[in-house]
Amino acid sequence: MSRVVKLAVIPGDGIGPEVIAEAEKVLDAITADSDVTFDKTRFSLGAGRFLETGDTLTDDDLAAISAHDAILLGAVGGTPGDPRLKDANIERGLLLKLRFTLDHYVNLRPSKLFAGAPGPLSNPGEVDFVVVREGTEGPYVGNGGAIRKGTPQEVANETSVNTAFGVERVVRYAFALAERRRKKLTLVHKTNVLVHAGAIWQRVVNEVAGEHPDVAVDYLHVDAATIFLVTDPSRFDVIVTDNLFGDILTDLAGAVTGGIGLAASGNINPDGNFPSMFEPVHGSAPDIAGQQKADPTAAILSIALLLDHLGLTAESARVSAAVEADIAARSGARTTAEIGSAITARL
Amino acid sequence: MSRVVKLAVIPGDGIGPEVIAEAEKVLDAITADSDVTFDKTRFSLGAGRFLETGDTLTDDDLAAISAHDAILLGAVGGTPGDPRLKDANIERGLLLKLRFTLDHYVNLRPSKLFAGAPGPLSNPGEVDFVVVREGTEGPYVGNGGAIRKGTPQEVANETSVNTAFGVERVVRYAFALAERRRKKLTLVHKTNVLVHAGAIWQRVVNEVAGEHPDVAVDYLHVDAATIFLVTDPSRFDVIVTDNLFGDILTDLAGAVTGGIGLAASGNINPDGNFPSMFEPVHGSAPDIAGQQKADPTAAILSIALLLDHLGLTAESARVSAAVEADIAARSGARTTAEIGSAITARL
Numbered sequence: 106m107s108r109v110v111k112l113a114v115i116p117g118d119g120i121g122p123e124v125i126a127e128a129e130k131v132l133d134a135i136t137a138d139s140d141v142t143f144d145k146t147r148f149s150l151g152a153g154r155f156l157e158t159g160d161t162l163t164d165d166d167l168a169a170i171s172a173h174d175a176i177l178l179g180a181v182g183g184t185p186g187d188p189r190l191k192d193a194n195i196e197r198g199l200l201l202k203l204r205f206t207l208d209h210y211v212n213l214r215p216s217k218l219f220a221g222a223p224g225p226l227s228n229p230g231e232v233d234f235v236v237v238r239e240g241t242e243g244p245y246v247g248n249g250g251a252i253r254k255g256t257p258q259e260v261a262n263e264t265s266v267n268t269a270f271g272v273e274r275v276v277r278y279a280f281a282l283a284e285r286r287r288k289k290l291t292l293v294h295k296t297n298v299l300v301h302a303g304a305i306w307q308r309v310v311n312e313v314a315g316e317h318p319d320v321a322v323d324y325l326h327v328d329a330a331t332i333f334l335v336t337d338p339s340r341f342d343v344i345v346t347d348n349l350f351g352d353i354l355t356d357l358a359g360a361v362t363g364g365i366g367l368a369a370s371g372n373i374n375p376d377g378n379f380p381s382m383f384e385p386v387h388g389s390a391p392d393i394a395g396q397q398k399a400d401p402t403a404a405i406l407s408i409a410l411l412l413d414h415l416g417l418t419a420e421s422a423r424v425s426a427a428v429e430a431d432i433a434a435r436s437g438a439r440t441t442a443e444i445g446s447a448i449t450a451r452l
Numbered sequence: 453m454s455r456v457v458k459l460a461v462i463p464g465d466g467i468g469p470e471v472i473a474e475a476e477k478v479l480d481a482i483t484a485d486s487d488v489t490f491d492k493t494r495f496s497l498g499a500g501r502f503l504e505t506g507d508t509l510t511d512d513d514l515a516a517i518s519a520h521d522a523i524l525l526g527a528v529g530g531t532p533g534d535p536r537l538k539d540a541n542i543e544r545g546l547l548l549k550l551r552f553t554l555d556h557y558v559n560l561r562p563s564k565l566f567a568g569a570p571g572p573l574s575n576p577g578e579v580d581f582v583v584v585r586e587g588t589e590g591p592y593v594g595n596g597g598a599i600r601k602g603t604p605q606e607v608a609n610e611t612s613v614n615t616a617f618g619v620e621r622v623v624r625y626a627f628a629l630a631e632r633r634r635k636k637l638t639l640v641h642k643t644n645v646l647v648h649a650g651a652i653w654q655r656v657v658n659e660v661a662g663e664h665p666d667v668a669v670d671y672l673h674v675d676a677a678t679i680f681l682v683t684d685p686s687r688f689d690v691i692v693t694d695n696l697f698g699d700i701l702t703d704l705a706g707a708v709t710g711g712i713g714l715a716a717s718g719n720i721n722p723d724g725n726f727p728s729m730f731e732p733v734h735g736s737a738p739d740i741a742g743q744q745k746a747d748p749t750a751a752i753l754s755i756a757l758l759l760d761h762l763g764l765t766a767e768s769a770r771v772s773a774a775v776e777a778d779i780a781a782r783s784g785a786r787t788t789a790e791i792g793s794a795i796t797a798r799l
């Protein structure tokens with residue numbers, strides 16, 4: 106019985122197309138001898154498309170993408186400060202619009218320190234945790250505004266919105282994940298200052314914890330969590346946190362575990378109402394674009410997350426193992442394509 | 453001509469009284485042969501006081517404290533999860549109430565890696581920067597609330613408020629500081645997501661930058677800033693940022709430069725309308741309270757900031773130098789009092 110997975114591919118800007126080419130190499134190789142076929146559709150989206158057509162993400166784009174089973178995204182965003190992009194806001198208008206419209210309420214960001222991976226810590230210990238970042242609420246909702254803009258009397262507000270509905274579903278996902286791992290869950294927030302948002306997160310975690318008596322639960326303020334990420338990262342198993350804190354913690358976690366050149370992520374809709382989207386945590390890095398300098402490992406590990414999400418567990422594990430072996434054997438500089446080919450060869 | 457400085461001392465909870473005792477030792481020693489006298493008033497505030505009297509910070513407390521020239525604070529806060537403190541919120545009701553009422557719009561947090569200080573990074577380089585954290589706005593304003601609290605329909609909001617008035621005054625302070633240092637200023641925010649709050653910060657920094665052509669200005673998203681704090685902390689000179697990002701960055705910065713046992717801070721009202729307040733960045737650490745295990749260095753470095761703020765530049769430099777020499781000579785465990793005495797002896 107053969108299975109066809111409709112995959113929307115958004116290479117995007119900057120180094121996006123380069124790392125996606127290697128991710129596709131790996132995907133093609135891993136499915137070559139399997140009964141799963143990936144039927145790929147390419148979408149030209151990002152700063153490049155905006156500069157050409159003035160469109161960021163049209164309703165037609167959205168409808169076409171939504172008709173797929175999953176999405177692979179490279180990176181989007183033009184050169185910072187490019188005046189022609191002043192009104193584009195590719196981040197809000199494209200990336201966050203996809204996450205919000207496709208209800209990607211779980212932003213899954215594993216952090217594992219592979220043997221041989223370079224890292225800034227002198228004594229990191231064994232690091233293997235997953236940040237479950239909420240993806241559709243918090244300060245990311247875009248509920249802000251300004252009055253008297255541009256004047257000395259300007260007031261600019263941003264509102265973080267947190268619902269029991271939204272918090273509960275991501276917290277449930279995090280507990281289920283902890284059950285399958287080392288059974289430890291850490292809530293990260295700032296309950297002592299953001300008392301209302303903090304209280305809803307704390308309450309929901311307490312309630313769901315009652316259904317998981319075997320999961321050890323603790324809590325850290327976000328500021329303290331950054332300290333532990335650099336002094337004792339082994340203490341973490343599953344971290345559950347809001348959209349903004351998750352954004353901050355996962356970049357730091359990426360740095361601690363070998364750099365964001367290795368950090369993969371899944372924007373997941375666990376209910377299957379919409380296609381989930383897999384992307385490296387890094388951005389489009391226009392300064393090194395087209396030079397074969399980017400590390401495609403994060404994009405390749407995003408393929409592992411995609412395969413796992415589709416239930417192709419064995420294939421996912423083979424990709425991860427190939428990456429792990431490649432990192433352990435690293436020496437000297439390689440081009441983007443060389444890294445992709447080396448990992449493919451190890452499959 | 454002798455000068456009398458009226459100093460309000462709030463030892464607080466947990467390790468607060470222990471570290472403040474050592475800070476006072478240093479203050480007494482440095483002023484012993486000078487024409488400045490510190491006239492100290494002790495205020496019993498914190499979780500302990502709340503448990504005794506039910507008061508967090510009364511109007512009388514505030515009026516009495518305000519009548520001083522400066523404030524020295526240890527740490528406040530009881531045992532996390534203590535049910536008797538459920539309604540206290542010592543953080544908002546005491547610490548933040550002082551910062552907001554006394555208009556401490558500059559939260560000054562230097563990060564310097566002293567020779568010999570332990571740190572988690574294998575190759576930190578020379579680290580010497582100052583975070584100028586806004587202290588009276590942003591997500592800390594307490595403009596939040598919840599509806600349908602405790603139900604599955606709860607919605608909890610928090611609003612970040614940012615005014616041109618508030619941003620401009622702290623940005624001006626940061627530029628002036630950069631002029632006296634290595635002339636580099638980094639704005640940290642999340643302009644690509646928090647577009648309204650981000651825009652006001654970016655605009656004001658651009659405007660004030662025009663008056664400081666010799667200061668090199670750059671910008672980092674907060675997530676990227678955490679990466680650089682662990683991979684290239686020497687790149688920073690002055691960081692200016694909002695209240696919440698500043699909270700997060702300075703705990704991480706403290707960890708990178710030897711732990712928050714060494715991190716001092718000043719909550720400053722540069723206009724002199726209200727007394728400024730000096731405190732270690734660390735909390736009350738009730739788990740090790742009364743055991744002489746806490747490092748009083750952060751409290752002692754807060755004395756250096758206090759002296760500098762009062763214009764006692766030479767005295768401030770002597771305290772910093774004594775700390776620096778003490779750290780360089782460290783070996784083996786010492787009690788809180790032993791560290792305080794050792795630093796005092798080096799003055």
Ligand SMILES: CC(C)[C@H](C(=O)O)[C@@H](O)C(=O)O
Nearest residue numbers: 196197200352386644645675
């Ligand atoms: C580009 C930006 C909008 C995005 C975010 O803040 O979520 C990025 O930093 C990430 O972490 O995926």
Ligand SMILES: CC(C)[C@H](C(=O)O)[C@@H](O)C(=O)O
Nearest residue numbers: 297298328543544547699733
């Ligand atoms: C205790 C808490 C309210 C405080 C803050 O968030 O500002 C602390 O973390 C700090 O950095 O001084």
